[in-house]
Amino acid sequence: xxxxxxxxxxxxxxxxxxxxxxxxxxxxxxxxxxxxxxxxxxxxxxxxxxxxxxxxxxxxxxxxxxxxxxxxxxxxxxxxxxxxxxxxxxxxxxxxxxxxxxxxxxxxxxxxxxxxxxxxxxxxxxxxxxxxxxxxxxxxxxxxxxxxxxxxxxxxxxxxxxxxxxxxxxxxxxxxxxxxxxxxxxxxxxxx
Numbered sequence: 001x002x003x004x005x006x007x008x009x010x011x012x013x014x015x016x017x018x019x020x021x022x023x024x025x026x027x028x029x030x031x032x033x034x035x036x037x038x039x040x041x042x043x044x045x046x047x048x049x050x051x052x053x054x055x056x057x058x059x060x061x062x063x064x065x066x067x068x069x070x071x072x073x074x075x076x077x078x079x080x081x082x083x084x085x086x087x088x089x090x091x092x093x094x095x096x097x098x099x100x101x102x103x104x105x106x107x108x109x110x111x112x113x114x115x116x117x118x119x120x121x122x123x124x125x126x127x128x129x130x131x132x133x134x135x136x137x138x139x140x141x142x143x144x145x146x147x148x149x150x151x152x153x154x155x156x157x158x159x160x161x162x163x164x165x166x167x168x169x170x171x172x173x174x175x176x177x178x179x180x181x182x183x184x185x186x187x188x189x190x191x192x
Contacts, residue, residue, distance in 0.1 A: 064191070065152055069093060074151035075123030082120055082153055090119035093153035096176075096190035100156060103175040112167045115159030117186065121150040141184065154190045 059067040069077060083097030084090070085104075092100060100116075107114045121129065126145035134140020142148070149155035156177075160168060165185060172178065176192025179185065 066093075069152050069154075073123075074146045074148065075121060075126055077120065077151075077153050085116060085119065085156075088116045088119075090116045090156070091153065092119050092156060092190070095192070096154050096156075099175045099177070099190060099192060103172065103177065106171065106175075107164065107167055110167060112164050113161075114164050114168070116156055117159050118150065118157035119155075120153040121148060123151060126151055136181075136183075149189045156188055156190075157184075157186045158188060160186060 061067060061070045069081070072078060072081065077093065079091075081094060082091040083094040085092060085097050085100050091097065104114050123145060126142070126148050130140070130142040130145055133142045136143055143150075145151075158164075158168070168177075168188065169179065172188060176190050177188045178191050179187070180189050181187045
């Protein structure tokens, strides 16, 4: 029943966001194909996901997963709830993506380059990584598929030299990221 309640709450939040939005002046909602409406709707859903997540930071499951994400399932986050991180081609849950962009900009201002090697993973991608790298519980480098923070769009694997690793350890917490896997110093999870 909790899943149904979460979905109902999410739908209500999206409907409230859409009803509070108006079409940009001078821009029709439709060009006859529905393309403009689809774009406005997509922007509203993405905005709702980001705003709702920030506003509901305290609304988390017993496992610490934001309620907004838990309704979708690990590895099943829809594109509208994910954010592209700059021009990297990587995606994260919208609030995590925004925080990572801010983190990377701050690092760049300090002369530190931080790269990304992995981010959101679909369930199928988690299965593939587990097959290639082995399960963490058995000495490998992958979580059981369906349990990875990558599947929630909240984890990122970073390309860090020694200076960047030191910078992350000193500053990542300001942006909501923690280093939570001892054998993986490149793995950072958004916990804000």
